[in-house]
Amino acid sequence: MKKANWWLDKWWLVMTDGVSDLCIQDPGFDVDLHIITDLRSMTNVWMGDLTVAEALKSGVIELHGSQSLIKKIDSWLTLSRHAHHERPPEPMNLERFFATPLMESGE
Numbered sequence: 252m253k254k255a256n257w258w259l260d261k262w263w264l265v266m267t268d269g270v271s272d273l274c275i276q277d278p279g280f281d282v283d284l285h286i287i288t289d290l291r292s293m294t295n296v297w298m299g300d301l302t303v304a305e306a307l308k309s310g311v312i313e314l315h316g317s318q319s320l321i322k323k324i325d326s327w328l329t330l331s332r333h334a335h336h337e338r339p340p341e342p343m344n345l346e347r348f349f350a351t352p353l354m355e356s357g358e
Contacts, residue, residue, distance in 0.1 A: 266327065284316035299334035 263274040263282075272278075286293070292311040295301040303324050306312035314321045 282316065284314060284320045287313040287315065296328070297331050297334070299330045303328065 261277075263276075263278055263280075264286075265272045265274060265278055265280060288306070288311060292301070292306055296303055296306050296312065301311075303312065307314065314324070320327070
């Protein structure tokens, strides 16, 4: 990451009464739990491709702070609503997609 973009390396997840808000600037609240990870690993957890337990065991996520929040992380860190949708087995090859000629009408 370029130094000019370092401000993007910290995000704040503010949860109040079951409603969450993701902030890219410090909202000014006390921090109850620090989640140390990279964007890919957090996305893998959020999409259900990796459980929190697997992420912790492999070391791609570290949790520091409130023990009660850590113990119950599976109950408050919910999956994306898209997590259970079937996804392609591999990313689409865009070069091959755009190199394929369009079908002419009548074919």
